[in-house]
Amino acid sequence: MDTTVTDPLVGRLLDGRYRVESRIARGGMATVYLAMDIRLDRTVAVKVMHRSLAEDPSFVRRFIGEAKSVASLSHPNVVHVFDQGTDGGNVYLSMEYVPGRTLRDVLRSRGRLPAREALEVIIPVLAALGAAHQTGMIHRDVKPENVLLSDDGRIKVVDFGLARAIEATNQTRTGVMIGTIAYMSPEQVTAAAADARSDVYAAGIMLFELLTGSQPYEGDTPMSVAYRHVHDTVPLPSSLLPDIPPQLDTLVARATARDPEGRPADATAMLVAAVEAHRALPMDSGPAPQVPAAPVRPAEHPGPAGATMVQPAVNHTLVQPRGELLTTPAAGHPGAPAGPEPGAAARRGGSRRPTWFLITLALVMVAGIGLTGWWFSQTRTIKVPDSLVGMNIKLAQSEAERLGFTVVVGQAQYDEKVPKDNVLSTDPAGGTEVEPKSRLTLIASAGPKRVPVPNVVGMDQNAARSKLAEVKLxxxxIRRQGSDTVPRNQVIRTVPAVGNPVKEGSKVALVVSAGLLLPDVKGMPRDQADATLRTAGFLPEFVEQTDAATPCTVIAQDPQPGAEVDKGAVVRMTLSQCDNPGWHWPWENDTQPGEGDDKQVVVIPNVMFKEVKAARDELRAAGxxxxxxxxxxxxxxxAQLPGAGQQVPPGTEVTLWF
Structure with a gap:
């Protein structure tokens, strides 16, 4: 039955963006759909988590966090995560769609792989894991089901971070545990602890399976397999198949050491060892297993994270850089029928040839010798491959040496686009015809050039400018900001902050101290103005004059409010007359509160030194x-005016300084 017909998501527009076309995989944790991103007009794979997970808040939180981390991981051997979101009860990932098969499918159809081809599968896997490890990300579920082999020859690793998100749940599913425990490191079994070396262990188990066609441990229950991971030493592949080269035994043994300290520190370290092992192998590293003559029928198989992917198994060239893996063996393989031995017909009845035939044969031989000499006197050339650019530098060096070049690795150069340790350029350039064993220089990318913002805090503007220019920033x-701790004209901070890595030529903003900014005390009562200025570090001076303003309040100040001044500066203020018996508040008259008409008054509360919002709320509540x-x-x-305790009509305006 066509399962896509009954799937409720098929035909829907998910999250207003992804038109679900068909279901291509289903497993214990998620269902994978082929979808069209209508916003960007591209085909994507959408992985929708099962409702039991989507309803777990701890899983959703961890899932979102891991999705953001994986989306930032850009590497040619990693399945790219484009987007993450929710639509009702559906929690999903939008990912790069990789048409092809999983490594599990290849193992099912072919069985074990020759040593060279096994390394050519594991090397790009290690490159992907190494890129993740350099960012602090751990896969936690490395296995053939999570390695995709695309129809165009690429190898990609999928489901980074999903295992970590699932760890946040309380769900236990036997099927998932069986698939995971086969590649689980001892420390994951005993302490649920995983780091980069745990991924290395799983990669070592996977290499063992590629070389031998079977996993090192089997058992009736998941726990019996887990017990052997903890207590047994992974056997050498050559103990099952004696023709496996010793370099591969060593690589598997180091990667699967029970003690994490005995393993390569991360996948990049194992990648270097794998490339060295690949370089040391003879070109003929063993007979290739036979490929079925007829195409394999479409079959269901477990996909990433336990999903069941329904795709036809096609014999394509799926491994980089070699083109032989998964192809039908060429004519001339060891099983091909032998043809007639050259020269046999000449020996049968050769004595009956006439003399003129011998003369003709001699002439042909002379001509052949001449042509052969001419052929070998010509200069033969090889072409610099374009494919080296963008490849990991170690892998590119191994490939170039295999092709017959004398390889020199030059000084790495910074580049904004090519990832660190990938080939940026070659000299001679790709496509150039050169003689065998010619010198080929590989230039690796040092990654984007970044310079840290230097520490210019405490410098004056000119010194800060010079310091930034020294590092090409x-x-x-320049923004001025008042400060009672940083002297005037000195840098308080930079934007971006000191130490942050930025591109050369980037602009760095400076926040410069304006020193003390003179507060506005006009309208304050004398005692409150005096206290305010002294608290701020100024020396107040008062001059009194006759004026009709509120008695004993500041009516002018010098310097003006907001002026940049140094600590200890003198501030001269002009006061209205403090002793002015003829002045009264506008609401005051000869009638005292409570006398005559029913006059309503409110008493102003004391809000001095209270937080502004609380003071404002208290005054408004008083009326x-x-x-x-x-x-x-x-x-x-x-400061406040009128002061606390004054009896005023409701609605009277009270001024607060803060």
Missing amino acids: VTGN VTVKMRKGLGRGMVV
Whole structure:
């Protein structure tokens, strides 16, 4: 039955963006669909987690975090994650669609692989894992089901981070445990702890399986297999098949050491060892297993994260850099029938040839010798392959030497686009015809060039500009900010912050101290203005004059509010007359509260030194309106007018300085 017909997601527009075309895989944790991203007009694979996981908040939180991490991982051997989201009860990933087969399919159809081909499968897997390890990311579930071999010859690793997200749940599924335990390191079994060396262990088990066609441990239950991982030493592949080269025994033994300290530190270290082992192998590293003559029928097989992928198994060239893996053996393999021995017909009845035949034969031989000499006197050439650019430098060096070049690795160069340790260029360039054993220089990318923002805090502007220019950075915007701790005209901080890596030529903004900014005390009562200025580090001076303003309040100040001044500066203020018996508040008259008409009044509460919002709320609750003015700008009331205890009509305006 066509399962896509009954699948409720097929035909839907997921999250308003992904039109689900068909179901291509289903497993214990997720279902994978072929979909069209209508926003970018591209085909993608959408992995939708099963409802039992999507309803677990701890899984969803971990899943989102891991998806963001994986999306930042860009490597040619990693299945790219484009997007993550939810649509109702559906939690999904949008990923690169890789048409092809899993490595598990290849093992089922072919059985074991020759040593050279096994390494050519494991090397790109290690390159993908190594890129992840360099960013601090661990796969945790390395196995053939999570290695995809595309129809165009690429090898890609899928499901980074999914195992970690599943660890956040309380669900246990026997099928998943069986698939995982076969490649699980001892420390994962005993302590549920995983680091880069755990991925190395799983890669070593997978290499063992590629070489021998079987896993090292089998058991009736998952726990029996787990027990052997913890207590047994993985056997050497040559103990099953004596023709396996010793370099491969050594590589598997190191990768699967029970003690993590005995393994390569990460996948990059194992990658270097694998490339060296590949280089040391003879070109004929063993007979290739036979490929079925007829195409394999479409079959269900477990896909990534336990999914069941339904795809035809096609005999394509799926391994890089060699083109022989998964292809039908060429004519002339050891099983081909032998043809007639050259020269046999000449020996039968050769004595009956006439003399003229011998003369003709001699002439032909002379001509042949001449042509042979001419042929070998010509200069034969080999072509520099374009495919070296973008390849891992170690793998490219091995491939170039195999093709007959004398390889020199030059000084790495910075590049914004080519990942670190991948070939940036070759000299001579790709496509150039050269003599065998010619010198070929490989230039690796050092990755994007970044320079840390130097520490210019505490410098004046000119010194900071010079320091930035020394490391080829440009001074950007300069913003002045008041500070009572950093002296005037010195740098308080940079944007981006000191130490952050940025591109050469980037602009770095400077925040420069304006020193002390003179607060606005106009309108404050004398005692509150005096306290405010002294607290801020100034020396206040007062001059009193006759004025009709509120008695004993500041009516002018010098320097003006906001002026940049040094600590200890003198601030001269002009006061309205403090002793002015003829002045009264606008609401005051000869009638005292409570006398005559029923006059409503409110008593102004004391909100001095309270947090601004709380002070404003308290005054409004008392029945007065509030006007805010910036004083020291520290979020706390430093002055109020009218003062606390005044009896005023409801709605009277009270000014607060903060």
